[in-house]
Amino acid sequence: MLATTVTFASQLIGEFYAFKAVKLGYPAPDHAADYEKILKSPVVFGAPQTEIEIFRERLDQPMHMACEETFEICARQCERLASSLSERASPADDIRRYLVMNPGEFPSLDEMAEKMSMSSRTLRRKLQESGYSYQKLLDEVRCELATEYLKETNLSQKEIAYLLGYKMVSSFNSAFRQWTGSPPSHFRRSQRLSS
Secondary structure, eight states: OHHHHHHHHHHHHTSOOOOSEEEESSOOOTTHHHHHHHHOSOEEESOSSOEEEOOGGGGGSOOTTOOHHHHHHHHHHHHHHHHHOOTTOOHHHHHHHHHHHSTTOOOOHHHHHHHTTSOHHHHHHHHHHTTOOHHHHHHHHHHHHHHHHHHHOOOOHHHHHHHTTOSSHHHHHHHHHHHHSSOHHHHHHHHHHHO
16 A cells, blocks of 8 residues: 555656655564665654655645646536535436546446445336436446547547547447547537637
8 A cells, every 4th residue: 555655646746755754553574674665764663553744845746747638627527516416316317427537437237236336137227217228328428528528628539439438449439420420530620610
């Protein structure tokens, strides 16, 4: 877990991330000296709880791989989701929210049912009661995201296909044509001409 945290933080800022201190809630192992060598941070064993202290100035350090375009897409998706929240959301709303919040992840019906703590049969029935099939929901969300990516970003069709869970660009192109009646390249061109 520590190595993952260091790796992730280092990738965000573009340089090795050293902590102010690493306090571990277990006794020092035989290889305790390796912890400080690897983490390049002071390590305390036998602490009351496991915690990582970071330098305050690190909080203001810009992220190396920050992308304004991606931030804006994510912010819009969050706003859209927040405005659609209700106390008694339907399974279709829950699935839609999950798919939008987890780009690139399009689980099978069985996997989604497990995430929602119900059987596949129950999920299928609840979706049918609200006029949906799982595939119809997947297609709606993919179409919505695809049109947004094509309108609002400079992502390539290959990148968009990947974000929508397609292994091949041709599969994405075919699906997009089925949803909208035109290929992604024509859709993007027409959107740019009209704006």
